[in-house]
Amino acid sequence: DAGVTQSPTHLIKTRGQQVTLRCSPKSGHDTVSWYQQALGQGPQFIFQYYEEEERQRGNFPDRFSGHQFPNYSSELNVNALLLGDSALYLCASSHNAGQDTEAFFGQGTRLTVV
Amino acid sequence: GESVGLHLPTLSVQEGDNSIINCAYSNSASDYFIWYKQESGKGPQFIIDIRSNMDKRQGQRVTVLLNKTVKHLSLQIAATQPGDSAVYFCAESRIALIFGKGTTLSVSS
Numbered sequence: 001d002a003g004v005t006q007s008p009t010h011l012i013k014t015r016g017q018q019v020t021l022r023c024s025p026k027s028g029h030d031t032v033s034w035y036q037q038a039l040g041q042g043p044q045f046i047f048q049y050y051e052e053e054e055r056q057r058g059n060f061p062d063r064f065s066g067h068q069f070p071n072y073s074s075e076l077n078v079n080a081l082l083l084g085d086s087a088l089y090l091c092a093s094s095h096n097a098g099q100d101t102e103a104f105f106g107q108g109t110r111l112t113v114v
Numbered sequence: 115g116e117s118v119g120l121h122l123p124t125l126s127v128q129e130g131d132n133s134i135i136n137c138a139y140s141n142s143a144s145d146y147f148i149w150y151k152q153e154s155g156k157g158p159q160f161i162i163d164i165r166s167n168m169d170k171r172q173g174q175r176v177t178v179l180l181n182k183t184v185k186h187l188s189l190q191i192a193a194t195q196p197g198d199s200a201v202y203f204c205a206e207s208r209i210a211l212i213f214g215k216g217t218t219l220s221v222s223s
Contacts, residue, residue: 004157033210033211035211040215041215041216042203042205042213042214042215042216043158043203043211043213044213045210045211045212048209048210055209056209056210058210090157090158092157092211101207102148102160102163103148103160103207103211104160105150105157105158105159106157107155107156107157108156108157
């Protein structure tokens, strides 16, 4: 079992550009959540996808959007990149979205906006 | 606002000592909590969880204590090893995980 895999591992983009990050959940998991982790901070919840729909969303602007595919993999898209979007983006998967299910994290994608 | 926070940003211990990392939460309705370990360049790794109907849960070398009266969590690591050096986060689960800022544990040999 490969666990949660994310791609790419590192990425450098210019302000104003758009980026797409990808996540494959752990085998048997159907729920994917995305988090943004700024340097020295805890992860901040962006949104969660379950059954190909956005189930819950954190306090992030509409520039952040996502998608979940029938195979449960997911993408995070960020438009009109700002310098402040530089962070580690983490994907977490779990089985059956709920409040008390263990979430497994990927290694993250380090996004740098210049 | 509602948040989960940690009391100390850093903790330094000697190898073999016991470590205690503390966390306070503010939402009294929270009923599931998780401790994560995050090593440099990696994603958070699940350590142990606890539900609100328990006040203590033990794993391998780790124990989590939950005091609902004062809304406080702690993670105890027995016989701390250099490999335990990392940032530790407590998280409150409400569909989304609400993380605190973390405590950096440094273990010297």
